[in-house]
Amino acid sequence: MSTSTATPEVKSSGLEGMTAGKTTIASVLQDKLIYRGYTIEDMAANATFEEVSHVLLVGHKPNATELAAFEDELKAERELPELVIETLKKIAKLPNTVPMDTLRTAVSILGHLDPQCQDNSPEANLAKAKRLLAKIPTVIGHMQNVIDGKDIVAPHKTLSHAANLLYMMTGEEPSAEYARVMDISLILYAEHDFNASTFTSRVISATLSDMHGAVTGAIAALKGPLHGGANEAAMDMVKAVGTIENVGPYMQKAFDNKDKIMGFGHRVYKVGDHRAPILHAEGRKIADSLGGEALRWFEVGEAMQALMFEKKNIHPNVDFPCGLTYFVMGIPVPQYTPIFVASRITGWAAHIMEQHANNRLIRPVAEYVGEGIRPW
Numbered sequence: 001m002s003t004s005t006a007t008p009e010v011k012s013s014g015l016e017g018m019t020a021g022k023t024t025i026a027s028v029l030q031d032k033l034i035y036r037g038y039t040i041e042d043m044a045a046n047a048t049f050e051e052v053s054h055v056l057l058v059g060h061k062p063n064a065t066e067l068a069a070f071e072d073e074l075k076a077e078r079e080l081p082e083l084v085i086e087t088l089k090k091i092a093k094l095p096n097t098v099p100m101d102t103l104r105t106a107v108s109i110l111g112h113l114d115p116q117c118q119d120n121s122p123e124a125n126l127a128k129a130k131r132l133l134a135k136i137p138t139v140i141g142h143m144q145n146v147i148d149g150k151d152i153v154a155p156h157k158t159l160s161h162a163a164n165l166l167y168m169m170t171g172e173e174p175s176a177e178y179a180r181v182m183d184i185s186l187i188l189y190a191e192h193d194f195n196a197s198t199f200t201s202r203v204i205s206a207t208l209s210d211m212h213g214a215v216t217g218a219i220a221a222l223k224g225p226l227h228g229g230a231n232e233a234a235m236d237m238v239k240a241v242g243t244i245e246n247v248g249p250y251m252q253k254a255f256d257n258k259d260k261i262m263g264f265g266h267r268v269y270k271v272g273d274h275r276a277p278i279l280h281a282e283g284r285k286i287a288d289s290l291g292g293e294a295l296r297w298f299e300v301g302e303a304m305q306a307l308m309f310e311k312k313n314i315h316p317n318v319d320f321p322c323g324l325t326y327f328v329m330g331i332p333v334p335q336y337t338p339i340f341v342a343s344r345i346t347g348w349a350a351h352i353m354e355q356h357a358n359n360r361l362i363r364p365v366a367e368y369v370g371e372g373i374r375p376w
């Protein structure tokens, strides 16, 4: 215990390297990322986001009948209650509001309206998870329609989760190529063990609070630029760099100021994020086919990656190619992190269910480094 009157500087470990619990859902290792035993490379090449969602939420790879039923359930749950639509219209364009705030509020209201909100049974939790999975893209689509000053685009009745998400934002059906690239990005974003937002959701659910509350908290955690918000921050930074000629001066200034380069580095991965090259290759294919400006943005991004590796030996994380890829696909930058939510809801919900199924309150202790005992 300190007896000094000066405020001590406490260097936080950020719980780095600490094992905070067990999970059967995912494993984040230097040499691989797996969801329930399937590698991320295998799923990105061979699965759909709906199949991966089934693996995460239900616990196993679906057969054809199970998959069709799961997809039908999601499609049937896409529409939003009127109260959520009316609220989106009122809040999506408030001056101090960004889409992650709007999405957080919408999910919270969905809790008010969910008939099973207070029921933490496995059956109710799974039903609520599916409803949230189905409805979050609709929240994103509708709020973008409001931001654009356009009529609300009703959810599509047959398109996939990824294609419907793109469709609702613009009212135009995406090409098969764009839909598949979005699908792959959702697979890559779906789950990542005890990252900050998932850990938040587990801490909340470990008090036996409900799924909507835990997801609302997780959205708040994901928003920050050191976590999910990095995909938006990364693209904002690439735009600020602007040209290949400016990569060197811009980054040198950032290094001199000890500023973080967004979309680079990772708490766990020290030799690269497995997801980044997969998404980079997909985005690069789109940029190659578009040419012009789109290709130029990728070239600026690639020059930043090369310099970051040369000077700092730091690799891009998935948010860097995500920013570039969504940008060349024409998706508004402030929706990148909400789209992350449209995927990560599966991982969060799987963890909330796992926590509820084998619960103990999460309550660590702090080392006190404050004042010694003194008279009032």
Ligand code: COA
Pocket: 014, 225, 226, 227, 228, 230, 259, 260, 261, 262, 263, 264, 265, 266, 267, 268, 312, 314, 317, 318, 319
């Ligand atoms: N840009 C510049 N330097 C970086 C960096 C980045 N993106 N990421 C890490 N570093 C450097 C730090 O400056 C530090 O250097 P130092 O030891 O000389 O001070 C060292 O690498 C360790 O960084 P630290 O911030 O302690 O690592 P962490 O494990 O706490 O941070 C992140 C992990 C993800 C928060 C961090 O890499 C970061 O802020 N990245 C940018 C935001 C981002 O992309 N987040 C999404 C993560 S998926």
